[in-house]
Amino acid sequence: MQDERIERDFNVRSEEEQQAFLQQTWCDHCQEVNLGMINPREYLLKGIVFVEGDCLGCGHAVLTELTEDDF
Numbered sequence: 001m002q003d004e005r006i007e008r009d010f011n012v013r014s015e016e017e018q019q020a021f022l023q024q025t026w027c028d029h030c031q032e033v034n035l036g037m038i039n040p041r042e043y044l045l046k047g048i049v050f051v052e053g054d055c056l057g058c059g060h061a062v063l064t065e066l067t068e069d070d071f
Contacts, residue, residue, distance in 0.1 A: 003046060010042040010051060021051050021064060029060040037062045 005011030010018065018040075025037050044050075049066040 006043055006044040008049070010040045011056040013042075021066075022053070025053075025055070025062045025064060027057060027060065027062050028054040029056060031059065035054045037064075040056075 008038050010021075013021075022038075022040060024034055026033050027035050036056040037051075037057075038056060040051050040053040042051050043050065051064045051066065053062055054060070055062045
């Protein structure tokens with residue numbers, strides 16, 4: 001059950017949190033930091049919260065793992 005991806009609602013986060021997660025990114029394709037992301041999708045997988053979206057620079061998928069420090 002813990003291996004199952006559980007969708008979460010990114011929009012219930014505060015506007016400040018949303019903007020931080022959308023701006024503070026790393027793109028493996030561009031090899032650059034803080035290009036930003038669009039189309040965020042938040043989910044829980046194996047006890048870890050992720051925000052996944054599309055890089056504003058190249059359009060490839062970017063993934064942010066949220067740690068306890070982020071909350």
